[in-house]
Amino acid sequence: MIYNNTKTLVESLMKDKIPTSKICLDMTFGNGNDSYKMLSINENIEVYGFDIQKDCIDNSRKFVNLKVINDSHLNFDKYINQKVDFVVFNLGYLPGGDKKITTDYDTVIKTLDKLLKVLSIESQIVITFYPGHKPGLEESINIIAFLQKLNQKEFNVIRYDFINQINNPPFVCLIERIK
Structure with a gap:
């Protein structure tokens, strides 16, 4: 497989983890592409998608x-009271949507802090960052600072960068619970 963008990289990570997962979260539902991809990999998982924009919810495709x-x-x-196996965040703003509505690093960090407590062993969180715009750059700096402080005996944190691309390309972080 050629990893020519973050989407192909995230899909590869999904294909590796989703077949053995039960509970998956799409923390930035948007157009639903990550949720639909997870369900196409394993139709037996439960996926919970979250978004603050009502249009995203209204336009979503229906799956059992x-x-x-x-x-x-x-x-x-408030909606999930069990261990979580896989989580995806696609930060920034909704493609084709209002660019003033973006994810907020403080909220993401608080969410991550809560998530780390409910992850099953060998679970994963995948985060796509978009530092090419000012809020995205600020978001990536602050969230990376949080991730760097995670206990290495409990979590692996891996950063995937396209280091030969210009203009602050998107990058992906993978957090694995190992203990």
Whole structure:
């Protein structure tokens, strides 16, 4: 497989983990592409998608095991009371949407802090960052600072960068719970 963008990289990570997963979260549902991809890999998983934009929820395709929730990802624990196997964040703004509505690093960090407590062993969180615009750059700096402080005996944190691309290309972080 050729990894020519973050989408192909994230899909490869999904294909590796989703077949053995039960509970998956799409923390930035948007157009639903990550949720639909997870379900195409394993139709037996339960996927919870979160978005604060009602249009995203209204326009979502219906699947029996997809629950799309019009709420902040920070509130995921109001809807899920079990261990989580796979989580995806696609930060920034909705493609084709209002660029003034973006994810907020403070909320993402608070969500991550809560998520780390409910991850099953060998679970993964995949985060795509977009540092090519000012809010995205600020977001990536602050979230990376948080991730760098995670206990290495409990978590692996891996950063995938396209280091030969110009103009602050997107990058991906993978957080694995190892203990």
